[in-house]
Amino acid sequence: MASGAVANHLMKKHGIAAKVGIWIGEAYLPLLTGVFFFVLWEALIRLLNVPRYILPAPSAVFLEFAQHSRLIWYHTLVTANETFVGYAIAVVLGIPISIFVAFSETLQRTFYAAAVTLGMVPTIAFAPLFVVWFGFSFASKMLVVFWVCFFPILINGIFGFLSLSDELRHFSLSTGADRVTTFWKIRLPAALPQVFVGLKGAAINATVGATIAEWIGGNAGLGYYIQVATGDFNMRLALAAIIMLTALGLLLYFLVILAEMKLMPWHESQRERG
Amino acid sequence: MGNVDVKKKWLRGNRITVFYLTLFFILWEGGIRLFEVPMYLLPAPSGIAVKFVQNFPLILKYTWVTGLESFGGFLVSAAWGIPLSLIIAFSIFLRKTLYPFTVALQLVPKIALAPLFVTWFGFGLMPKFIIVFLLCFFPILLNAILGFTSLKKEHNDFALSTGADPLTVFRKVRLPAALPQIFVGLKWAAVNATVGATIGEWIGGDAGLGYYIQMASGDMKMDVAFAIIVMLAFLGLFLYYLVVVFEKMLVPWHVSQRSSVNGMMTMK
Numbered sequence: 294m295a296s297g298a299v300a301n302h303l304m305k306k307h308g309i310a311a312k313v314g315i316w317i318g319e320a321y322l323p324l325l326t327g328v329f330f331f332v333l334w335e336a337l338i339r340l341l342n343v344p345r346y347i348l349p350a351p352s353a354v355f356l357e358f359a360q361h362s363r364l365i366w367y368h369t370l371v372t373a374n375e376t377f378v379g380y381a382i383a384v385v386l387g388i389p390i391s392i393f394v395a396f397s398e399t400l401q402r403t404f405y406a407a408a409v410t411l412g413m414v415p416t417i418a419f420a421p422l423f424v425v426w427f428g429f430s431f432a433s434k435m436l437v438v439f440w441v442c443f444f445p446i447l448i449n450g451i452f453g454f455l456s457l458s459d460e461l462r463h464f465s466l467s468t469g470a471d472r473v474t475t476f477w478k479i480r481l482p483a484a485l486p487q488v489f490v491g492l493k494g495a496a497i498n499a500t501v502g503a504t505i506a507e508w509i510g511g512n513a514g515l516g517y518y519i520q521v522a523t524g525d526f527n528m529r530l531a532l533a534a535i536i537m538l539t540a541l542g543l544l545l546y547f548l549v550i551l552a553e554m555k556l557m558p559w560h561e562s563q564r565e566r567g
Numbered sequence: 568m569g570n571v572d573v574k575k576k577w578l579r580g581n582r583i584t585v586f587y588l589t590l591f592f593i594l595w596e597g598g599i600r601l602f603e604v605p606m607y608l609l610p611a612p613s614g615i616a617v618k619f620v621q622n623f624p625l626i627l628k629y630t631w632v633t634g635l636e637s638f639g640g641f642l643v644s645a646a647w648g649i650p651l652s653l654i655i656a657f658s659i660f661l662r663k664t665l666y667p668f669t670v671a672l673q674l675v676p677k678i679a680l681a682p683l684f685v686t687w688f689g690f691g692l693m694p695k696f697i698i699v700f701l702l703c704f705f706p707i708l709l710n711a712i713l714g715f716t717s718l719k720k721e722h723n724d725f726a727l728s729t730g731a732d733p734l735t736v737f738r739k740v741r742l743p744a745a746l747p748q749i750f751v752g753l754k755w756a757a758v759n760a761t762v763g764a765t766i767g768e769w770i771g772g773d774a775g776l777g778y779y780i781q782m783a784s785g786d787m788k789m790d791v792a793f794a795i796i797v798m799l800a801f802l803g804l805f806l807y808y809l810v811v812v813f814e815k816m817l818v819p820w821h822v823s824q825r826s827s828v829n830g831m832m833t834m835k
Contacts, residue, residue: 322663407588413803415800422784497676504676505678505769534679535675535679539675539676543674
């Protein structure tokens with residue numbers, strides 16, 4: 294906390310250079326841990342002569358990545374397409390439905406109860422059914438992504454829109470604001486932090502859903518590519534594809550974080566970022 | 568509001584739930600019969616129930632397999648995650664090095680490693696245990712670290728000022744304060760456990776509910792697939808409520824007095 298305050302002060306005073314300096318000061322230990330981890334990995338593989346079909350060294354993975362970058366990129370675009378479209382549909386449907394549910398007692402008693410139960414159940418279990426229904430096409434993967442993203446968004450959305458205190462609502466209405474204004478100015482901003490919990494959870498689920506759907510019935514995409522590579526005992530290629538998959542997941546996650554920072558700059562999670 | 572009022576409201580609410588749930592199933596059944604929807608598209612609830620009973624011995628057998636994988640992996644990750652979280656929470660060095668690293672690892676789709684485990688360890692129980700372990704380990708570890716590190720400084724100082732030694736302070740103050748957050752992690756992991764086992768069976772399995780779902784849907788036997796998913800749901804709920812029962816035993820104080828950050832629902 295204190296160091297964060299000092300960092301903020303320094304940042305205001307010295308601008309971007311200080312910002313970079315502070316960031317390095319905060320991040321060098323974790324980065325060093327990461328470097329140490331990879332060096333240890335490389336050294337152990339070389340020292341113990343681990344066969345590369347069991348576990349390849351990071352350098353070998355990197356080389357494979359460079360050699361197959363065009364094919365990896367092709368499969369990345371396939372998975373990215375499934376992930377982003379499925380996620381977008383889950384957001385577009387999930388948030389309005391969560392608002393409806395939050396304002397209707399009947400829907401809370403029915404839809405919400407069902408959604409919470411489904412949320413505790415392995416929703417991914419439906420993936421083979423989607424493949425049977427929609428074939429090996431883009432649609433089946435996109436729908437699996439939608440399916441695993443929809444519930445976190447819906448449940449956290451309902452939770453967020455319900456959690457406004459009665460005092461605040463009554464106060465707002467007492468100032469003469471109508472219900473629509475109260476919603477836009479009070480309830481929506483108050484719900485945003487919880488809504489973003491769901492959006493972030495769904496962002497993590499999205500690439501996982503796409504990968505699993507490709508395993509079950511796919512002929513393209515990073516998940517498919519990982520399975521083909523491990524089937525050939527080419528662990529270097531599999532790990533290279535996993536790195537790309539991770540990067541794709543992080544991209545979606547950080548896009549959500551970016552939206553969060555734009556939409557709710559006031560929230561405590563955004564303050565004092567050293 | 569009196570206790571009786573609360574109870575009345577709850578009963579009324581339950582009646583609404585039961586009413587609409589029944590309506591939902593009647594509409595589903597009626598729609599399937601009316602429009603003669605083929606079974607391979609969407610089976611009727613009655614058809615699912617019949618298949619559930621008909622295939623019950625096999626479903627039960629596979630439930631044991633998937634249950635063992637889920638429960639075993641969950642227990643191992645709890646047995647490793649909670650002690651490790653203690654070490655990280657109390658070491659400033661590890662909190663600066665290992666902790667950010669584990670937070671970053673949380674964002675890696677660990678499920679993508681599943682085919683590697685199958686290649687390394689074959690089609691037996693081992694790869695499934697490892698996948699379940701990986702999916703359960705991080706929520707348990709990260710939430711436990713959060714729990715152990717979020718004790719208010721005032722509470723800690725107050726406990727020390729009464730003359731209690733650090734060990735007593737840990738046992739009487741820090742551990743009880745951390746428990747609700749630890750259980751957030753455990754509940755989240757319980758949800759992940761069946762997911763991990765199912766996916767592990769899809770990639771390389773010859774037994775278990777995940778394997779059975781894939782077989783049934785491959786044969787276009789959607790009614791059987793739905794019956795298995797119902798069982799899988801029960802298994803997931805059973806694990807979840809097992810953790811909830813433990814939580815009630817270990818954290819007996821009232822919900823409103825517990826402080827914890829709700830976990831997001833992810834299956835990484």
